[in-house]
Amino acid sequence: MRLLSLVPVLGLCALAAACSDFPEFDGSQSPGVASAPWxxxxxxxxxxxxxxxxxxxxxxxxxxxxxxxxxxRRAAALQGDVVDETARGRMDGGVVFPEVPGA
Known part of the structure; x- marks a missing residue:
């Protein structure tokens, strides 16, 4: 099913949810709450x-x-170089692409 065809379905679901009644919360209070002082x-x-x-x-x-x-101590140990000298030399050399015969 394409995404564009889901838009009307989602819109109808949102409209159906908006038509529902809210529950009553009056019964959830204890009897003395309404007359209690602030x-x-x-x-x-x-x-x-x-x-x-x-x-x-x-x-x-x-x-x-x-x-x-x-x-x-852990933070001090993490302060060193991330890339060692050998890897740095290889990275500085760049990428060499192989020759493709017949290209």
Whole structure:
């Protein structure tokens, strides 16, 4: 089936989906929700200052330091040349196409 013939079919599917009814959400609330008071709004700055800064346990800090050092060593190992001198010489030579007899 050609792609162009699918366009009207997809359009009809979209129209059929648009004609459906939305489900009722009134029954999904608990009985006291409608009469409950609104929550109080508080400034965000006060909430952020009230929390102490997170601290790492000493054993966790040791593990994190070891992991960071391993990642630094791995990054340093990846800093070398990607192409060695032999491959670089072959690439600098370019591509030599073979002669085709009778061409």
């Amino acid at each position: 929550p109080k709004l508080v400034p965000l700055a006060g909430l952020m200052q009230a929390q102490p800064a997170p601290r790492a346990a000493p054993e966790m800090a040791t593990d994190l330091d070891a992991r960071a050092e391993a990642l630094r």
